[in-house]
Amino acid sequence: MNGFCVECGKETDSTINGLCMECFLKDRTLITLPDHVDLYVCTNCEQFFWHGEWRSMDREAAAVAAAREALSCIKEGKVVSTSPSVSYLDDYNLSVTLACRVQIGDVVADAIAATVVRVKNTVCRICSRRLGNYYEAILQIRTSEKTLSKDLQDEVLARVEKSVDEAMATDDNVFITKMEIVPGGVDVYLSLIAVGRALTKELSEAYCADTNESAKLVGQSRDGLDVYRVNYLVRLPEFHVGDIVIFRKHYYLLARVSSQGGKLIALSGFRETSVKRQDMSEIKVYCKAADIGTADVITVSDGEVQVMDPSNYSMVDLLVPRDAEIGEKVRIVRIEEVLYFVP
Ligand SMILES: [Zn+2]
Numbered sequence: 387m388n389g390f391c392v393e394c395g396k397e398t399d400s401t402i403n404g405l406c407m408e409c410f411l412k413d414r415t416l417i418t419l420p421d422h423v424d425l426y427v428c429t430n431c432e433q434f435f436w437h438g439e440w441r442s443m444d445r446e447a448a449a450v451a452a453a454r455e456a457l458s459c460i461k462e463g464k465v466v467s468t469s470p471s472v473s474y475l476d477d478y479n480l481s482v483t484l485a486c487r488v489q490i491g492d493v494v495a496d497a498i499a500a501t502v503v504r505v506k507n508t509v510c511r512i513c514s515r516r517l518g519n520y521y522e523a524i525l526q527i528r529t530s531e532k533t534l535s536k537d538l539q540d541e542v543l544a545r546v547e548k549s550v551d552e553a554m555a556t557d558d559n560v561f562i563t564k565m566e567i568v569p570g571g572v573d574v575y576l577s578l579i580a581v582g583r584a585l586t587k588e589l590s591e592a593y594c595a596d597t598n599e600s601a602k603l604v605g606q607s608r609d610g611l612d613v614y615r616v617n618y619l620v621r622l623p624e625f626h627v628g629d630i631v632i633f634r635k636h637y638y639l640l641a642r643v644s645s646q647g648g649k650l651i652a653l654s655g656f657r658e659t660s661v662k663r664q665d666m667s668e669i670k671v672y673c674k675a676a677d678i679g680t681a682d683v684i685t686v687s688d689g690e691v692q693v694m695d696p697s698n699y700s701m702v703d704l705l706v707p708r709d710a711e712i713g714e715k716v717r718i719v720r721i722e723e724v725l726y727f728v729p
């Protein structure tokens with residue numbers, strides 16, 4: 387031993403500021419909390435502002451987190467564990483006590499501090515945008531027919547909602563402000579231009595839809611940047627995957643579409659044909675997917691099935707693809723009084 391305490395004179399090797407541990411700890415406040423800590427809650431989504439962002443937290447957990455943030459410890463020590471206790475003074479004021487273990491050198495000491503966490507009502511930025519009907523983009527879904535059918539409208543909107551839900555999972559700024567049925571289609575108001583752009587691309591891919599966009603300057607942001615609102619027009623074609631279509635005088639099943647074009651399967655012979663995007667406008671719908679009929683299968687043989695024609699109960703032989711799996715019913719379409727198997 388060659389060290390000693392300047393206060394009590396005890397010989398020791400571990401001194402802090404010249405004091406032995408006992409003298410150092412005597413009457414010393416190791417941790418402190420301010421008299422009160424403000425905690426902000428969004429009255430709309432009930433999320434708490436913590437660490438620079440809005441989070442879903444239980445009120446007591448948020449109060450403890452806020453108190454812990456405000457906790458300070460003497461520079462010689464480090465808080466190694468905290469056990470909190472919370473009691474409500476009223477709905478908006480919580481008394482939080484933090485019992486801590488503080489490490490100083492190789493000694494661990496107990497310390498306690500308390501504060502009042504005051505919960506303050508506010509509205510988070512995202513809710514204020516939602517409540518204010520904020521939008522940056524309008525996705526205008528239209529059809530090349532007179533009206534957008536209810537089925538197609540539901541299908542497209544389900545797709546839009548699913549994509550927006552996925553985007554919301556990683557970005558709170560994403561939301562649908564509103565949807566409006568308008569003559570010939572539906573308008574979807576979106577919080578972000580990027581979401582409008584992504585949905586336009588997705589719908590173009592999924593339906594081989596024509597798209598168009600136009601931006602309008604609507605003002606300036608608080609920091610002086612130009613603010614645009616973008617209209618994305620998505621015009622859904624008359625044809626749709628699963629429809630029986632006519633292309634250059636032949637009948638096909640429309641098997642697939644993308645922004646590049648489509649894939650057709652001939653009803654006679656079942657050969658596949660690709661159609662380029664620029665030729666897709668030549669496609670005419672013969673029978674909508676929903677209107678394709680069925681017939682009961684009587685017998686199955688290689689490359690052929692015998693079915694009962696539902697219109698006159700006669701037996702009809704239909705050619706089928708070699709690899710077709712045939713159940714009790716097959717899908718059929720009638721073209722110029724002849725029945726065809728729909729793959
Ligand atoms: Zn001492």
Ligand SMILES: [Zn+2]
Nearest residue numbers: 428431510513
């Ligand atoms: Zn909110």
